[in-house]
Amino acid sequence: MTYAIDVRGLTKKFGNQVVLDRLDVTVPTGSIHAVLGPNGAGKTTFINVLTTLVRPDSGTAAVGGSDVVARAAEVRRRISVTGQNAAVDDVLTARENLTMMARLLGLTRAESRVRTDELLERFALDEAAKKRVSTFSGGMRRRLDLAISLICRPQIVFLDEPTTGLDTRSRRTLWDEVQRLRTEGVTILLTTQYLDEADALADEISVLDRGRVVARGTPAQLKAQVGSDIVEVRNERGVLVHELHTDGTPRDVIDVLSASGVQDAGIVTIRRPTLDDVFLAVTSETGSRHDGARATREVAS
Amino acid sequence: MTTIEMGTRRVPPAGNADLVFIDRSIRHSLRDGEGLLMAILLPVFMMGLFVYVFGGAMSFAGDEGYVSYIVPGIIIMCAGFGASSTATLVAGDLQTGIVDRFRTMPIRGSAVLTGHVVASVLRNLVATTVIIVVGLVAGFRPSADPLGWLGALVIITVYITTITMLFAAIGLVAGSIEAANAYGFVLLFLPYLSSGFVPVDTMPSWLQWVAQYQPITPVIESIRSLLMGGDAGSDALVAMIWCAGILVVAIAWSSVTFTRKAGRR
Ligand SMILES: Nc1ncnc2c1ncn2[C@@H]1O[C@H](COP(=O)(O)OP(=O)(O)O)[C@@H](O)[C@H]1O
Ligand SMILES: [Mg+2]
Numbered sequence: 001m002t003y004a005i006d007v008r009g010l011t012k013k014f015g016n017q018v019v020l021d022r023l024d025v026t027v028p029t030g031s032i033h034a035v036l037g038p039n040g041a042g043k044t045t046f047i048n049v050l051t052t053l054v055r056p057d058s059g060t061a062a063v064g065g066s067d068v069v070a071r072a073a074e075v076r077r078r079i080s081v082t083g084q085n086a087a088v089d090d091v092l093t094a095r096e097n098l099t100m101m102a103r104l105l106g107l108t109r110a111e112s113r114v115r116t117d118e119l120l121e122r123f124a125l126d127e128a129a130k131k132r133v134s135t136f137s138g139g140m141r142r143r144l145d146l147a148i149s150l151i152c153r154p155q156i157v158f159l160d161e162p163t164t165g166l167d168t169r170s171r172r173t174l175w176d177e178v179q180r181l182r183t184e185g186v187t188i189l190l191t192t193q194y195l196d197e198a199d200a201l202a203d204e205i206s207v208l209d210r211g212r213v214v215a216r217g218t219p220a221q222l223k224a225q226v227g228s229d230i231v232e233v234r235n236e237r238g239v240l241v242h243e244l245h246t247d248g249t250p251r252d253v254i255d256v257l258s259a260s261g262v263q264d265a266g267i268v269t270i271r272r273p274t275l276d277d278v279f280l281a282v283t284s285e286t287g288s289r290h291d292g293a294r295a296t297r298e299v300a301s
Numbered sequence: 302m303t304t305i306e307m308g309t310r311r312v313p314p315a316g317n318a319d320l321v322f323i324d325r326s327i328r329h330s331l332r333d334g335e336g337l338l339m340a341i342l343l344p345v346f347m348m349g350l351f352v353y354v355f356g357g358a359m360s361f362a363g364d365e366g367y368v369s370y371i372v373p374g375i376i377i378m379c380a381g382f383g384a385s386s387t388a389t390l391v392a393g394d395l396q397t398g399i400v401d402r403f404r405t406m407p408i409r410g411s412a413v414l415t416g417h418v419v420a421s422v423l424r425n426l427v428a429t430t431v432i433i434v435v436g437l438v439a440g441f442r443p444s445a446d447p448l449g450w451l452g453a454l455v456i457i458t459v460y461i462t463t464i465t466m467l468f469a470a471i472g473l474v475a476g477s478i479e480a481a482n483a484y485g486f487v488l489l490f491l492p493y494l495s496s497g498f499v500p501v502d503t504m505p506s507w508l509q510w511v512a513q514y515q516p517i518t519p520v521i522e523s524i525r526s527l528l529m530g531g532d533a534g535s536d537a538l539v540a541m542i543w544c545a546g547i548l549v550v551a552i553a554w555s556s557v558t559f560t561r562k563a564g565r566r
Contacts, residue, residue: 045564051405053564076407087398091329103321104408106313132332148402 002065004029004156004187005050009059012045012211019045021211022059027189027204032182034198035191036275037208043191044084046208047160050189051081064155080149084160086141090134094125094144097133098151105152119147123177139170146177157181159190163197175200195275199223207282215282225281226273231256234267246270318408322416329390330420336386340424344379344432351375351498352439361500365529368440373524374497375436376429376457377517381492383425384465385485387417391472392481395562404563411559414469421465422458429457444530453527456540460520463544464488466551473558497521516543 005027012020019042027033035043048054050063052072060067066074089097098119102112120126123143128136133144142162149157159178163171178188178201192198198205199219207215207222215222229248235241244256253270330336351371359367394400394413404410433441445453468485475481494508495501495517501509512518519540523533 048401048564053401053404073407076405079405081402081405083398083401085398087402089325089399090397091332092325096328100321100325101406104313104318104403104406106317 002029003027003062004031004064005033005189006062007050007059008061010046010049010056010061011058012042012049012054012056019211020049020056023208023211023213025206025213025216027187029187030182030185031203032178032188032190032201034202034205035189035208036193036195036198036205036278037191038193038275038279040210041208042211043208044160047081047083047158047189047191051079051158052076078155079158080152080154080156081158082142082145082149082160082162084164086138086145088133088141088144088148091132093130093132094120094136094140095129097144098148101148102151107151115151119150123147124173137170139166139173142166142170142174143177146174150181154186156187156189159188161191161193164193171197193275195222195278196272207278209279209282215278222278222282223273226277230271230273230277232269232271233257233260233262234269235264236266238267313408318412319415322413323419324416326390326416326420327423330424337424340379340383340428341431343382344375344428345435347375347379348432348435348439355498359499361503365442366440368436369442369529370525371498372432372436372441372443373521373528374492374495376432376524377460377495377497377521378489378492379428379432380425380457380461381464381489383428384421384461384468385482385489386468387421387465388468388472388475388481388485389478390417391469392475392478395473395476396478400562401564411556414555414559417469418462418465421468422461425461425465426458429461443528445528446530449527449530452533452537453524456520456524456527456533456537459541459544463548463551466548466555470551470555470558473555473562476562491515491517492521495521516540516547519543 003026005025007023007025010020010023010025011018023046025033025035035046037043045054049056050061050068052068052075055069062068063075064078066078068075089100092100095116098116099112102115103109107115117126120129123146125140125144125147128140133141136144146159146162162178163174166174175197178190181188188201190201202219204218205216205222206213215225226245229246231242231244231246231253232240233242233244242260242262244260246252246256248270257268348368348371352368356367359370391414394417400410400413403413443450467488471484471488472481475484494512495515496512497517501512501518504512519536520543523536523540526533526536
C-alpha cells in the first residue's frame with residue numbers, strides 16, 4: 001500500500017510542552033483524512049510539520065513519498081496549504097492574488113492568465129475578480145485561498161480548519177469543492193473541530209487530543225462508539241436532565257425514552273453527536289491508559 | 302484547460318520570485334495613498350520647517366546658505382521615515398500568515414523581503430527627488446558636476462538600502478505591526494544627532510563625540526561635499542564602510558530571524 005502521507009512516531013515539543021506525541025497517521029493516496037480535535041490539540045502544528053514549516057523533534061513524516069525534513073524541496077513541489085487564517089494579500093485584487101501565485105510557481109504570463117480565469121470561475125469569484133480582497137467576506141476569502149492552493153494542481157492538499165467561522169452556505173460550497181478535488185485524485189488532509197464536517201467529508205478520521213491520537217477510524221466506526229443520535233430531555237426550565245443514545249428512528253427514540261424511566265419529558269430534542277460526545281466516549285474507553293485528569297477535559301464547542 | 306499536468310511544476314528561472322515580489326510591493330506602495338502622500342509632503346514640510354523656521358537663526362552657513370547645508374540632512378532624515386514603513390510591511394506579512402504560505406511553495410521564501418526592500422528604495426528615491434526640487438526652489442545652489450551628482454546618488458541609494466534592510470530586520474524580529482513601529486522609532490532620531498542640521502562643533506563636547514562617530518555624519522558630509530562640488534574623500538570611504546557593515550549585520554540578522562519564525566504567528 002502506498003500512502004500519500006505516512007507519519008510514524010511523530011513528536012514535537014515547544015519547550016517542555018509536548019504538542020505532538022508519537023503520532024502515527026497514514027493517508028492512502030486519493031483519500032480524505034480528517035484530523036478532528038479541539039483548540040490547542042495540535043492540529044495546526046501537525047499541518048506545519050507536514051508542510052515543512054516546523055521541524056519535528058523525533059519520528060518521521062513522509063509526504064508524497066519524500067521526507068518532510070530531508071527532502072523538503074520535493075515535498076513543496078507536491079503540496080499546497082490553506083492555512084487557518086486565509087493567507088491572501090488584502091491589498092491586491094482576487095485576480096492579482098492568483099496571478100502573483102501562478103507567476104511565483106513558474107507559469108508564464110499567458111499561462112497565469114488562463115489559469116487565473118479558470119479558477120476565478122470555478123470558485124465563483126469572477127464577478128469580484130477586480131475588487132481588493134480587503135473588501136471580501138470570510139467565505140470569499142476562503143474560496144480565494146483554496147483557489148490559490150489549486151493553481152498548480154497539487155497532489156496533496158492541506159486544509160487547516162477550512163470552514164471555521166463560515167456561514168452554512170459557504171461551508172457547503174467548500175465541502176463541495178473538497179469532494180470534487182477527491183474525484184480529481186487529490187489526497188486531502190483537513191483539520192476540523194466539527195464532527196459533522198469530518199463525517200461529511202472524510203474517509204478516515206484521527207481524533208487528536210493534546211497531541212495524541214485518541215481514536216481513529218471511519219466516520220461510521222467512530223459514531224458507532226457514540227451511538228448515532230442523542231435524545232436530550234430537558235425539564236420545564238430548560239435544564240438538561242437526560243441524555244440518551246438512539247439510532248434516530250422514531251421507534252427507537254420512543255423505546256429509549258420509555259426504557260429510561262423519564263417521567264415528565266418537558267422538552268425532547270434529538271441531535272447529532274458532536275465532537276464532545278465522541279470525546280467523552282473515546283476518553284472513557286481509553287481512560288485507563290491516560291492519567292485521570294483526562295476524563296474531565298475542556299472541549300471547545 | 303491549460304497544458305500543465307497534474308502536480309508538475311516547471312522550475313522558474315533564477316530571480317523569478319524576486320521579480321514577482323518586487324511587482325507586488327510596488328503595487329502595495331502605489332495603493333497606499335496615505336503613505337505616498339506622506340512620502341511627498343514630509344520632505345516639503347521638513348524643508349519648510351528648517352529653512353523658514355530655524356533657518357533665520359542659522360548664520361554659520363555663510364555664502365552657500367543654510368538651505369544648501371541642510372539638503373543632505375533632510376534627504377537622510379526622510380529616508381529614515383520612508384524606510385521605516387518597511388518594518389511595518391514585513392511585520393504585517395508575518396502576521397497575516399502569507400509568508401508561511403510562501404514558505405510552503407517551491408520558492409525561496411525570503412525573496413518576499415527583496416520586494417519590500419526594492420519598493421522602499423524606489424519610494425525613497427522619489428522622496429529624494431522631491432527634496433532636491435523643493436530645495437532648488439527654496440535656494441539650494443548645488444555646484445556638483447555630473448560625476449559629483451552620480452557619487453551623491455550612489456551614496457544616497459546605498460544608505461537607503463542599508464536602513465531599509467535594517468528596518469526589514471526589525472519588522473521580522475518585532476513580528477507585529479505595533480511592535481515594529483515602536484522599535485523603529487529610535488533609528489529615526491539619529492539624524493538629529495549628526496552634522497545634518499548644525500555643525501558638530503556647536504554641540505556640547507560629549508554630544509560632539511556621538512555626532513562625530515555615528516554613521517550618519519560621514520554619509521551626510523560626503524553627500525554635502527559631492528553636491529557642493531567638493532571632494533568627499535575619506536568621508537565617502539567611512540560612509541561606505543559603515544553602510545557595508547550595517548548591511549551585512551542586517552542581512553544576517555534577517556535571514557536568521559526569517560528561518561526561525563517559520564510556522565509561528
Ligand atoms: N510556536 C509555538 N511556540 C510555543 N507553543 C506553541 C507554538 N505553536 C503552538 N504552540 C502550542 O501548541 C499547542 C497546540 O497548538 P496548535 O497546533 O495551534 O493547536 P490547534 O491548531 O489544534 O488549535 C498549543 O498549546 C499552543 O499554545
Ligand atoms: Mg489551529
